[in-house]
Amino acid sequence: MNVKEFERLLTTAEVAKIVQVSPSTLCRWRQQGVGPRVTWLSRSIPRYAATDVEKWLQKAAA
Incomplete structure (x- = not known):
């Protein structure tokens, strides 16, 4: 995988x-x-996929 x-x-x-x-x-x-939606890399490192943020914004705007 690249x-x-x-x-x-x-x-x-x-x-x-x-x-x-x-x-x-x-x-x-x-x-x-x-x-x-959040992805936890460890107990103290939350990260967000850009597509998840975009989907959440679209849903919030609807």
Whole structure:
């Protein structure tokens, strides 16, 4: 498998900037299960697939 085949994973700060909220708001949404789908690389490293963020934004806008 080639590294280019993997989708880029976004940090909490990057997603917060995209959706124009604070990282703490995104963290709260994550805890409540209402934000974009999250992938945990470890207990303290959440990441977001760009396509998941896009799908979540489209659903929220509908």
